[in-house]
Amino acid sequence: MVTKRMGPEKSKEVLNAATEAQVDAINKRVRMFIDYKKYSMHTFGEMVGIAAGGISRAINPEGKYSMGIDKYLKMFIVFPELNPHWLLFGEGSMVITEEYDTRPESVKGLKVEIEQLRSENQRLTHKQEAYQEILSLLGSNINLP
Numbered sequence: 001m002v003t004k005r006m007g008p009e010k011s012k013e014v015l016n017a018a019t020e021a022q023v024d025a026i027n028k029r030v031r032m033f034i035d036y037k038k039y040s041m042h043t044f045g046e047m048v049g050i051a052a053g054g055i056s057r058a059i060n061p062e063g064k065y066s067m068g069i070d071k072y073l074k075m076f077i078v079f080p081e082l083n084p085h086w087l088l089f090g091e092g093s094m095v096i097t098e099e100y101d102t103r104p105e106s107v108k109g110l111k112v113e114i115e116q117l118r119s120e121n122q123r124l125t126h127k128q129e130a131y132q133e134i135l136s137l138l139g140s141n142i143n144l145p
Helices: 008-037 041-048 052-059 069-078 084-089 104-142
Strands: none
Touching (some): 008 052, 008 084, 041 052, 069 084
């Protein structure tokens, strides 16, 4: 079977359409995140450094405005709970949550580990003080005539 290759203009057109669809999907997820946070366009825009009009144009379904990568990066800095994988690819959950294991055996294990770390810290502090004393003595001996 013979396949016909796309010309450069057609390839560019297909790539632009795919990229445009991806940007639209990302911008829809930005809108979902804004709604989730219950921010106004103005407040959200101020937080990430985009004029409210720019946000509106980006998330408007008919809009073709694309925010720069710096704006998306700023979103991840301002909102560390925003899941980058979700925003960019639509996979996973919108927000990153930290779940803590509060079972008694886990807490007990952590308490033991904390106590061990405290003991190790104290041991190392004493060792450091001893080394400083040795250095001090060596330093005073070097200055002798």
